[in-house]
Amino acid sequence: MRRAVNDTIIAIDGPAGAGKSTLAKTLAARLGYLYIDTGAMYRALALKALRQRLPLDGAETLRRLARRTRVRLDRTARGTLRVRLDGRDVTRAIRRPAVTRAASVISQDAGVRAWMVRAQRQLGRRGRVVIEGRDTTTVVFPRARHRFYLDASLDARARRRMQDLRRAGVRASLRAVMEDVRRRDRRDRTRQASPLRRAPGAVRIETTRATRRQTLARLLRAIES
Numbered sequence: 760m761r762r763a764v765n766d767t768i769i770a771i772d773g774p775a776g777a778g779k780s781t782l783a784k785t786l787a788a789r790l791g792y793l794y795i796d797t798g799a800m801y802r803a804l805a806l807k808a809l810r811q812r813l814p815l816d817g818a819e820t821l822r823r824l825a826r827r828t829r830v831r832l833d834r835t836a837r838g839t840l841r842v843r844l845d846g847r848d849v850t851r852a853i854r855r856p857a858v859t860r861a862a863s864v865i866s867q868d869a870g871v872r873a874w875m876v877r878a879q880r881q882l883g884r885r886g887r888v889v890i891e892g893r894d895t896t897t898v899v900f901p902r903a904r905h906r907f908y909l910d911a912s913l914d915a916r917a918r919r920r921m922q923d924l925r926r927a928g929v930r931a932s933l934r935a936v937m938e939d940v941r942r943r944d945r946r947d948r949t950r951q952a953s954p955l956r957r958a959p960g961a962v963r964i965e966t967t968r969a970t971r972r973q974t975l976a977r978l979l980r981a982i983e984s
Contacts (some may be wrong), residue, residue, distance in 0.1 A: 766904045768886055770896070771783050777922045778793070785975055787889040800879070805862040806861075816848065821868055828845065856931075863943050866947075871953035901958065906960060909974070910964070
């Protein structure tokens with residue numbers, strides 16, 4: 760049965776560092792929509808796996824863990840996102856580099872991704888959401904009316920990632936960050952389960968030289984038109 764088009768779901772995909780998170784968060788606040796950070800959901804599961812010292816390449820172990828896990832996304836009065844793992848706030852803990860790397864590994868598993876897709880669809884079932892990730896336009900909500908693919912050069916994306924790390928108090932060289940982003944790109948684009956790609960009909964937006972304000976304005980124009 761063909762899914763109906765949902766006019767109140769805005770889906771944004773793209774590689775690491777393309778600007779998805781900041782723009783999706785800002786757009787959701789502007790429209791009064793719920794912001795769904797799919798990356799945060801994978802990070803939360805990865806954090807739980809690390810805390811329990813589970814093998815990140817153990818498919819069945821990870822799938823059992825996912826079935827016993829509750830990830831909740833809440834918007835605060837200020838419009839910021841709070842991530843709760845089994846009832847506990849892990850908003851800051853999931854941003855550590857080790858968790859980022861672990862999330863990139865566990866997201867390759869088809870069973871984990873299937874569990875995540877169900878959870879994400881449940882969050883967005885009522886509409887009025889802005890969701891961003893790697894497969895939101897191709898798998899999670901392929902019938903969303905508004906679908907975007909954000910992209911930028913590797914250098915620009917690595918520099919943005921490095922700035923994010925520095926704001927979090929983590930020091931890293933541009934060379935190391937660029938290599939990490941390159942590895943994440945390779946994993947995202949070559950995995951068998953829901954690889955990163957631009958969905959047919961998704962509006963591609965290049966963000967290499969664009970400011971956040973310029974990109975936001977372009978997104979809003981596309982939505983309003």
